[in-house]
Amino acid sequence: MITVVGMGAGAPVDASVTAGADLVVGGRRHLDAVPLPEEAERVVLGPLAPALDTVEKYVAEERRVVVLASGDPGFFGIVRALAERFGPRRLDVRPGVSSVAAAFARAGLPWDDAVVVSAHGRDPRTAVNLCRAHPKVAVLTGPGAGPAELGTALLGHPRTLVVASALGSAGERVERVTPAEAAARDWGTAVNVVLCLDEERALGAVRTVAGGPAGPAGWALDETEFTHRDSMITKFEVRALALARLGPRPGDLVWDVGAGSGSVAVECARLGAAVTAVEKTPDGAERVRVNAAAHGVDVQVVHGTAPDALSALDDPDAVFVGGGGRELPAVVTACARRARRTVVVAMAALDRVPAVREALTGAGFTCDGVLLQSSRLAPLPGDVTRLAATNPVFLLWGVRPPAHSEGVCQ
Known part of the structure; x- marks a missing residue:
């Protein structure tokens, strides 16, 4: 049997849990905090694989193993690795208070509605984008992904960071700071x-x-759900396919370039992504802000003209490009060079299609597209209905293939 004991956040550990142990595994501070049998072998956790190999030897001999871990070891902790290696039935898990629960307790806040993300040993982009998109996020930190790095990435965003250090110890600190201060x-x-x-x-x-x-319960919202100017909005039929090709999800960053009313930006944010909307007109930028507030989502609005306005932004996972001016191929090229996964372009002009395809394939994307033509039900006098045609729209999308693939537009 492997006994896994959660420590920290001020909760004392019953000394009897280590009594009779043949092997005790844990961080150095954990091993120093608990009385250990003199005859027990001690393994200081560093790289996980060698420690698990040692545990396996003791388990094979049916000798008693104790693993000391921080907080709740089943919450982004060592229980996963132990269960995968030895099976859940060999584990006796005794959880402590997780650092997340302790931090929210110190802040006096409930956390049943919090998003929890680990940046320890992982790409911090996911944590940063969740912090941009959601009002309450707990980030388990690690080297290169601590308060300073989070603060730098969140400059300009209306967020407060609560930094909890050395929880449960005499040196515990819980500090509220702005991103700039962090x-x-x-x-x-x-x-x-x-x-x-x-x-x-x-x-x-x-x-x-x-x-x-x-x-959200649905997407591709009706145009009446957004404030817009003279029907200058991506129609819901087009938006539905654009969202399917963008694939916005929590942890992603999406650009909406030439945002107009921001309908695509808002829909991506409703699906959990962090979103930056770029709009060149002051009234358009304000319209995006109004629509985002009306739908209760966070959208970073950049008032500027692409492609120049894109240079200071973080690299996106996906990009939607609307509009069809002369600068469209240059904008698509700039977006395709930066996008990690996909670029979706909507345009009304047939003449722009070849240049956009070339921009996508030239950046190494595979490319596909459709011409969307739809007719909506419209009432006529006499309680009858006709079909009212909407303007046709070309939708092209480029997908970044695996590194070994070459982009070809079919």
């Missing part, structure tokens, strides 16, 4: 977790299902 400090190695909060929405609504906000 970016300017050296936080050392004692940080356990960072809470990223939109203070105005930190309490949230009463929840039935724990976790981040549930996905």
Whole structure:
């Protein structure tokens, strides 16, 4: 049997759990904090694989193993690796208070509506984009993904960071800082977790299902759901296919370039992605802000003209490009060079299609597209109905293939 004991956040560990252990595995601070049998072998956790190999030898001999871990070891912890290697039935897990639960307790906030993400040993982009998109996020930090890095990435976003360090120890610190203040400090190695909060929405609504906000019940909303100018909005039929090709999801960053009303930006944000909308007209940029607020989502609005306005933005996972001016091929080229996964382009002019295809394939994307023509039901006098044709729209999309593939437009 492997006994896994969660420690930290001030909760004492019963010394009897290590009594009679033949092998005790844990971080150095965990091993120093608990009385251990003199005859027990001790393994200080570093690389996980050698420690698991040692555990396997003791398990094979049916000798007692104790693993000491931080907080709740079943929550982004060592229980997963142990269960995969030895099976859940060999584990006796005794959880402590997780650092996330302790941090929210110190902040005086409920956390059943929080998004929890680990940046420890992982690409911090996912954590950053979740912080941009959601009002309450807990980030388990790691080297290169601590408060300073999060603060730098969140400059300009209306967020407060609650930095919890050395939880449960005599040196515990819980500090509320702005992203700029977080970016300017050296936080050392004692940080356990960072809470990223939109203070105005930190309490949230009463929840039935724990976790981040549930996905929307539907998408491709009717144009009447958005403020727009003279029907200058991506129609819902086009938006439906564009969303399917963009594939926005929590942890992604999506650009909406030439955002207009921001209908695509808002829909991507409703599906959980972080979104940056680029719009060249002041009234258009304000319209995007109004629509985002009306739908209760966060959209970063950049007032500027592409492609120049794109240079200061973080690389996106997916990009939607609307409009069809002379600069469209240059804008698509700039977006395709930066996009990690896909670029979707909507245009009304047939003349722009060859140049856009060339821009996508020239950046190494595979390319496909359709001409969308739809007719909507419209009432006529006498309680009868006709079909009213909408303007045809070309939708092209480029998908970045695996590194060994070459982009070819079919």
